[in-house]
Amino acid sequence: MExxxxxxxxxxxxxxxxxxxxxxxxxxxxxxxxxxxxxxxCLNCKNPMCVQxxxxxxxxxxxxxxxxxxxxxxxxxxxxxxxxxxxxCGRVCPQERQCEGKCIRGIKGEALSIGKMERFVADWARxxxxxxxxxxxxxGKKVAVIGSGPSGLTCAGDLAKAGYDVTxxxxxxxxxxxxxxxxxxxxxxxxxxxxxxxxxxxxLGVDIETDVIVGKSITIDELLGEEGFDAVYIGSGAxxxxxxxxxxxxxxxxxxxxxxxTRSNLMKAYQDDSKTPIMKSKKVAxxxxxxxxxxxxxxxxxxxxxxxxxxxRGESELPARAEEVHHAKEEGIQFDLLTxxxxxxxxxxxxxxxxxxxxxxxxxxxASGRRKPVEVAGSEFTIDVDTVIMALGTSPNPLxxxxxxxxxxxxxxxxxxxxxxxxxxxxxxxxxxxxxGAATVILAMGAGKTAAKAIDEFLSK
Amino acid sequence: xxxxxxxxxxxxxxxKMVLDAPMISRSCLPGQFVIVRTxxxxxRIPLTICDYDREKKTVTIVVQTxxxxxxxxxxxxxxEFLADVVGPLGRxxxxxxxxxxxxxxxxxxxxxxxxxxAPVYCQVKWLHEHGVTAxxxxxxxxxxIVILExxxxxxxxxxxxxxxxxxxxxxxxxxxxxxxxxxxxxxxDHCVCIGPMIMMKFLSKLSAELGIHTIVSMNxxxxxxxxxxxxCRISVGGETKFACVDGPEFDAELVDWDEAMRRLGLYKPAxxxxxxxxxx
Numbered sequence: 163m164e165x166x167x168x169x170x171x172x173x174x175x176x177x178x179x180x181x182x183x184x185x186x187x188x189x190x191x192x193x194x195x196x197x198x199x200x201x202x203x204c205l206n207c208k209n210p211m212c213v214q215x216x217x218x219x220x221x222x223x224x225x226x227x228x229x230x231x232x233x234x235x236x237x238x239x240x241x242x243x244x245x246x247x248x249x250x251c252g253r254v255c256p257q258e259r260q261c262e263g264k265c266i267r268g269i270k271g272e273a274l275s276i277g278k279m280e281r282f283v284a285d286w287a288r289x290x291x292x293x294x295x296x297x298x299x300x301x302g303k304k305v306a307v308i309g310s311g312p313s314g315l316t317c318a319g320d321l322a323k324a325g326y327d328v329t330x331x332x333x334x335x336x337x338x339x340x341x342x343x344x345x346x347x348x349x350x351x352x353x354x355x356x357x358x359x360x361x362x363x364x365x366l367g368v369d370i371e372t373d374v375i376v377g378k379s380i381t382i383d384e385l386l387g388e389e390g391f392d393a394v395y396i397g398s399g400a401x402x403x404x405x406x407x408x409x410x411x412x413x414x415x416x417x418x419x420x421x422x423x424t425r426s427n428l429m430k431a432y433q434d435d436s437k438t439p440i441m442k443s444k445k446v447a448x449x450x451x452x453x454x455x456x457x458x459x460x461x462x463x464x465x466x467x468x469x470x471x472x473x474x475r476g477e478s479e480l481p482a483r484a485e486e487v488h489h490a491k492e493e494g495i496q497f498d499l500l501t502x503x504x505x506x507x508x509x510x511x512x513x514x515x516x517x518x519x520x521x522x523x524x525x526x527x528x529a530s531g532r533r534k535p536v537e538v539a540g541s542e543f544t545i546d547v548d549t550v551i552m553a554l555g556t557s558p559n560p561l562x563x564x565x566x567x568x569x570x571x572x573x574x575x576x577x578x579x580x581x582x583x584x585x586x587x588x589x590x591x592x593x594x595x596x597x598x599g600a601a602t603v604i605l606a607m608g609a610g611k612t613a614a615k616a617i618d619e620f621l622s623k
Numbered sequence: 624x625x626x627x628x629x630x631x632x633x634x635x636x637x638x639k640m641v642l643d644a645p646m647i648s649r650s651c652l653p654g655q656f657v658i659v660r661t662x663x664x665x666x667r668i669p670l671t672i673c674d675y676d677r678e679k680k681t682v683t684i685v686v687q688t689x690x691x692x693x694x695x696x697x698x699x700x701x702x703e704f705l706a707d708v709v710g711p712l713g714r715x716x717x718x719x720x721x722x723x724x725x726x727x728x729x730x731x732x733x734x735x736x737x738x739x740x741a742p743v744y745c746q747v748k749w750l751h752e753h754g755v756t757a758x759x760x761x762x763x764x765x766x767x768i769v770i771l772e773x774x775x776x777x778x779x780x781x782x783x784x785x786x787x788x789x790x791x792x793x794x795x796x797x798x799x800x801x802x803x804x805x806x807x808x809x810x811x812d813h814c815v816c817i818g819p820m821i822m823m824k825f826l827s828k829l830s831a832e833l834g835i836h837t838i839v840s841m842n843x844x845x846x847x848x849x850x851x852x853x854x855c856r857i858s859v860g861g862e863t864k865f866a867c868v869d870g871p872e873f874d875a876e877l878v879d880w881d882e883a884m885r886r887l888g889l890y891k892p893a894x895x896x897x898x899x900x901x902x903x
Contacts, residue, residue, distance in 0.1 A: 335660055335667070375709060380649075380650070402850045403853045405853070412863060421846055424847060429666070512885045560868075561850070
């Protein structure tokens, strides 16, 4: 096929008007021909900036060259040296800020479509039953990993490859963490992609025990004591949803994005025959501008609602991946930007009837470097909605820190860990959202990877 | 998978299950709850622990068939398995974590309504094992739905009252408590009340008038039970609390009852449909 060197090979997607009514994956992805064509655009830089942009340092030119040659299995083995979840990352990483953001091609034209190529390679490997390489020697030591989200899975996978006996403890009834409860099917298919990547990690010898809440069912001291683990990695994720503290937030019809998405994704409430209910809304306001807000908005849209994103800053400040914002707009989500809720209105029975907002304008930059939104006096207005979904981030869950003596937390109650994940407790490492607060899948994976290396070094002494 | 070691119907719509749950039985305390899923498609159902045995590694739950998911669970028999039992969740009751010598000084009354008898039993039994025998008021609509009578008698001073007077005293739990205090010279300074929300609301109104500090165990809608979803939020003293991690027990006087009851009705139509489907 012909390739314009300045442009990405276009990726096939479901048409917006079709996908707005189903939960099938939005992006169809590259086929082999398209992926190989895109690979020809790689300049194979001597000093590849893309690798520096990757939190898990995948040898990107390495796998792209294999792909270019048509050696897909070889490409997969290159990726799996660095990433345990390539089919996930190819779908959910904010590539425009990482690998693709650094791609030299991007200076004059469009960056290489690294995410889509990664996705193709991982999907091909899964469909052709290619597995990551197993550990050659056993270390005879045990590591417990808390949480089976991206951070825990990555850490567990790397440790298993290094020869450790790894057990993951998961609080929910299903493994995957945010990959199963948070990110919707239309962005990350569960059975086809997530479960298969988890199977691969189990295939490395990792044991996953669901229904175990560390801090409640068992403590870290017990894991390191009578359970005989030599080290523990805490990848327990973000935690408690934030609300705004405005009037009306406990009205019937106000949900955290975590609740709404957990009902839909983990409990499959989007399917008609699900045992777990979800509110059938007519008009929904989703408050927030991150990936979680986009996921909640696009879920509500697919469940039949008219949906507004209410975000207090402007378009360029939206923290969500560019692709998600683009897809949301295509599907008909309305963006009420520079708008901040001040009250949730209730009818006489206590159900949501509207959301009162105020217009904002951007003032001086704040501590985050982004221009701080300030209220425009007298600009209050109301959007009539029957549902409000709060997607404002989370604060750390105290279940582990409050039951583990000597485990330091910071002012925000995040677990304190150094750059390799070492905490204030001997033999205890941590990473991902439990340490950083809510961030991305790939940063959590990066932390899991770094910690796995540090745990290996610690246990090899 | 969690094995059902025993199953027994306690009345026409309430059953007891003894579950093989080694990890939970090792660490749980009265006041805490578990979340149960009957099968792979099941809803997550929060249930307050009714009893546990650390040696036999079991946890006992008592369930009322009030909705589709509990009807589905009731179809499981001894020897079969429940897909998931996770816990212990929430905080134990203060009575089991406070200094026991201080607890012994308290004049405690428990008030249980219907299914609430089960979690109350767990607390009364624990206190009895620690040298405290408390008064217990158990309320039921009629004689045939009183549960755990013999078990409760063995560990507490039991007062049964039925709405229709078919057994024990006549009237609701509020009447019983009022009579005990005003007519029968009983003195209490601590009350734990567990039952339907409407009953807890009115009982705690009375107990406040009687000057009895009252704790209630809230049973709001929940999903994960670990603090992640916030479905279970309750206004307590003007602050939003998550029943799953901050509770489930709260100071009754501070609870916004009307809001809590309203929030229980969030999925009523879906719940009614699910119940019909499960009964078929």
